[in-house]
Amino acid sequence: MTIAVHRTEKFHSLLDRLPHMQALKNENDKVNIENFVGYVKVPVRLAGPLRIKSSEHTDDEFFAPLATVEPTLVASCSRGSKALHRCGGVHFRTLDEGMSRAPVFVFVDTADAVAFAELLPSLYKQFARDAENTSRYARLQKLTPHIIGSNVHVHFSYFCGDAAGQNMVTIATQQVCDRFIVSATARELRVQDIIIEGQMASDKKPSWGNVKEPRGVQVIVWAMLNDAVCQEILGCTTERLHRAILMLKEGGIRNG
Numbered sequence: 356m357t358i359a360v361h362r363t364e365k366f367h368s369l370l371d372r373l374p375h376m377q378a379l380k381n382e383n384d385k386v387n388i389e390n391f392v393g394y395v396k397v398p399v400r401l402a403g404p405l406r407i408k409s410s411e412h413t414d415d416e417f418f419a420p421l422a423t424v425e426p427t428l429v430a431s432c433s434r435g436s437k438a439l440h441r442c443g444g445v446h447f448r449t450l451d452e453g454m455s456r457a458p459v460f461v462f463v464d465t466a467d468a469v470a471f472a473e474l475l476p477s478l479y480k481q482f483a484r485d486a487e488n489t490s491r492y493a494r495l496q497k498l499t500p501h502i503i504g505s506n507v508h509v510h511f512s513y514f515c516g517d518a519a520g521q522n523m524v525t526i527a528t529q530q531v532c533d534r535f536i537v538s539a540t541a542r543e544l545r546v547q548d549i550i551i552e553g554q555m556a557s558d559k560k561p562s563w564g565n566v567k568e569p570r571g572v573q574v575i576v577w578a579m580l581n582d583a584v585c586q587e588i589l590g591c592t593t594e595r596l597h598r599a600i601l602m603l604k605e606g607g608i609r610n611g
Contacts, residue, residue, distance in 0.1 A: 397422045397423070397424070398422070398423065398424060399420050399421065399422045400420070400421050400423070400426075400429040401418045401419065401420055401421070401429075402418065402419045402421055402429050402432035402433045402436055403416070403417060403418035403419055403433065403436045403440075404416040404417065404418055404436065404440055405417055405418075405419075405436040405439060405440050405444060405445065406439075406440050406443065406444025406445070407444060407445055407446075407447065408444055408445070408446050408447075409446065409447050409448060409449075410448065411449070413447075416440075419432065419436075434588060434589065435589075437588055438580060438584050438585065438588040438589055439578050439580065441584045441588070442578065442579055442580050442581055442584050443578070443579065444578065445576055445577065445578040446576070446577055446578065447574055447575065447576040447577075448574070448575050449572060449573070449574055450569075450573045450574065450575055451569045451572075451573040452514060452569060452571070452572045452573065453496060453512040453513065453514065453568065453569045453570065453571075454512070454513050454514075454515045454519070454520035454521065454523070454524050454570060454571065455510055455511060455512050455513070455524065455556040455568070455570050456511050456513075456524045456525055456527075456528040456551070456552060456556050457508050457509060457510045457511065457552060457553055457554070457555035457556040458508075458509055458511070458528055458531075458532050458549055458550060458551050458552060458553065459506050459507070459508050459509075459549065459550040459552075459553035460506065460507045460508075460509060460546060460549055461505070461506050461546065461547045461548040461549065461550070462505045462506065462507070462544065462545060462546060462547060463505065463545045463547060464505050465502070465504060465505045467505070467544050467545050467546075468502050468504070468505050468506060468507045469502060470544060471500075471507055471544050471546075472500035472502050472507050474540070474544075475498055475500050475509065476498075478498075478535075478540070479495075479497075479498055482495060482498065482511075482531045482535070483495040485527075485530050485531045485534050485535075486511070486513070486527035486528065486530060486531050487527070488530065489523075489526050489527045489530050490515075490523050490526070490527055492515055492516035492517075492518060492520075492523065493513050493514070493515055493516075493520065493523050493524060493527045494513060494514040494515075495511060495512075495513055495527070496512045496513060496514055497512050498510070498511060498512075499512070499568075501555060506553075508553045508555045510555055510556065510568070511524065511527075511528050511531075512568065513527065519571070521558065525551065525552075528551065529551055532549040532551065535549070536549050556570065557570065558570075580593060580596075581593070582594075
């Protein structure tokens with residue numbers, strides 16, 4: 356108890372020396388985060404303008420707010436935006452959308468794992484019903500099994516409306532797993548365990564899997580940059596810029 360009190364006093368003493376963090380502490384009911392103690396101020400600057408166009412009725416100038424203490428970052432983004440803006444802006448199309456969670460179904464042997472993977476299409480409706488009961492927005496789009504030994508990693512892909520959806524799909528998938536593991540089918544297939552994530556959803560880490568299948572919104576963006584604007588604003592020809600991009604790719608590939 357003495358140690359706990361000492362640590363609490365030390366913690367409050369530290370916070371007392373950081374009054375700027377507690378300037379809005381009375382608004383803590385608006386913050387959904389653990390161990391909340393206050394706020395910090397970060398400068399916000401605007402980069403732009405940049406004209407953005409799409410077939411989805413978007414055709415306007417946009418400014419991007421950047422919260423950073425690195426002033427050259429804002430200048431660099433603004434310079435690139437200015438060059439593209441002068442050349443007519445950028446175009447984009449939304450290609451695909453999905454948020455994933457990939458639980459691991461653990462079996463006694465590989466034969467049971469294969470049987471489960473083969474049965475998975477017939478389980479889709481039940482899985483979708485269980486998952487979608489947890490949210491007004493989550494919609495299970497597809498299930499993709501990956502058999503590794505006696506385990507099956509099942510890639511659940513959801514549509515999450517306007518939400519990013521990481522927590523949404525975790526809750527939905529957990530519901531599916533909890534209900535399935537107590538089912539007669541799970542007993543028949545001798546399911547030993549289910550782990551909510553087996554790293555095939557690649558949450559918060561780079562992955563080639565997320566290039567093949569979107570985890571979020573997959574968008575393609577393109578623009579035309581003419582030589583005169585490139586020289587005036589970026590200080591180089593388009594030919595030299597293109598050569599530099601190719602060299603950067605080569606360096607990145609060599610570096611892994």
